[in-house]
Amino acid sequence: MKRIGVLTSGGDAPGMNAALRAVVRTAVYMGVEVYGIYEGYRGLLDGNIKELNVASVADIIQRGGTALRSARCAEFHTSEGIQKGIDMLKVFKIEGLVVLGGDGTYRGAMELAKRGVPVVGIPCTIDNDMGYTEFTVGFFTAVETVIEAIGKIRDTSSSHGRGNIIEVMGRRCGDIALYAGLSGGAENIIIPEEPFNVNEMIERTIRGRNRGKIHNIVLLTEGVANAYEVAETLEERTGVDFRVTILGHIQRGGSPSAFDRVIASQMGYHAVDYLVKHPEAQTALGIQGGQIVYTGMLEAVSRKKEISEDIYTIAQVLSI
Numbered sequence: 001m002k003r004i005g006v007l008t009s010g011g012d013a014p015g016m017n018a019a020l021r022a023v024v025r026t027a028v029y030m031g032v033e034v035y036g037i038y039e040g041y042r043g044l045l046d047g048n049i050k051e052l053n054v055a056s057v058a059d060i061i062q063r064g065g066t067a068l069r070s071a072r073c074a075e076f077h078t079s080e081g082i083q084k085g086i087d088m089l090k091v092f093k094i095e096g097l098v099v100l101g102g103d104g105t106y107r108g109a110m111e112l113a114k115r116g117v118p119v120v121g122i123p124c125t126i127d128n129d130m131g132y133t134e135f136t137v138g139f140f141t142a143v144e145t146v147i148e149a150i151g152k153i154r155d156t157s158s159s160h161g162r163g164n165i166i167e168v169m170g171r172r173c174g175d176i177a178l179y180a181g182l183s184g185g186a187e188n189i190i191i192p193e194e195p196f197n198v199n200e201m202i203e204r205t206i207r208g209r210n211r212g213k214i215h216n217i218v219l220l221t222e223g224v225a226n227a228y229e230v231a232e233t234l235e236e237r238t239g240v241d242f243r244v245t246i247l248g249h250i251q252r253g254g255s256p257s258a259f260d261r262v263i264a265s266q267m268g269y270h271a272v273d274y275l276v277k278h279p280e281a282q283t284a285l286g287i288q289g290g291q292i293v294y295t296g297m298l299e300a301v302s303r304k305k306e307i308s309e310d311i312y313t314i315a316q317v318l319s320i
């Protein structure tokens with residue numbers, strides 16, 4: 001393989017730049033030309049494609065976001081759109097692709113693979129919602145952002161003797177709430193994978209108050225319940241004053257954590273190494289028990305994500 005392309009697509013994630021840097025530098029090291037496709041599949045269709053070199057990815061390892069930018073592209077969901085993408089790869093003589101993103105990015109890559117383009121995926125999303133890999137690039141940075149917010153909210157919460165509902169992202173996955181809840185010492189962690197039980201939240205709040213606790217942090221995954229309605233119910237039933245903070249897109253930005261930089265670099269390196277050696281690749285990289293693992297892309301998008309029962313149980317036990 002003489003020339004490969006790389007793109008970032010879907011919601012950005014801290015560490016995408018570290019992965020991009022690793023892809024570009026590994027390709028250069030191996031004597032393979034590497035082209036950056038800007039703005040995801042949109043840029044592929046528009047031919048927004050430029051050659052990258054070692055210097056193109058200098059000074060980005062520490063940056064959040066994606067230097068290649070990202071976009072959503074409805075046209076790429078049509079068979080004409082996919083054919084246009086294939087044609088554009090031919091115009092630029094790109095023989096294989098490394099894609100950085102989540103589920104949607106992988107589905108797009110699979111369409112290209114079905115038409116003969118070798119593809120390798122690197123899982124980049126703050127949601128950690130991909131069942132085939134223990135962790136995705138960006139997840140732990142988002143968790144760090146949330147625990148920083150918990151610390152600040154806890155300060156004011158304690159001063160006023162209040163409760164706080166902090167709504168976090170995750171789409172349909174509770175991992176951000178779960179890991180941030182455990183490491184931030186939240187009293188209640190509400191995730192889509194477990195039944196929503198307001199009575200249990202009330203009991204925990206009252207139990208805490210009776211023990212002299214002056215704060216109460218509830219981590220609520222977006223989409224499970226309306227944060228303001230939950231706050232109202234808790235206020236009515238416990239007599240504790242509750243406030244709501246919706247963290248939103250702050251969780252998607254920021255300098256990637258050391259862990260995210262490390263796995264991004266590992267996966268960027270192995271993605272290129274695998275792609276050049278496997279011209280039939282339709283493969284997603286992941287991490288399991290500290291090791292890089294290779295999974296068929298179809299299986300990667302089909303494998304159901306399950307939460308860690310161990311982490312959930314420990315979080316419940318420690319927040320009695």
Ligand code: F6P
Pocket residue numbers: 011125126127169170171222252
């Ligand atoms: O997938 C990442 C994510 O930040 C989710 O947690 C969230 O539900 C969604 O993207 C928000 O998407 P957008 O940035 O398009 O509003």
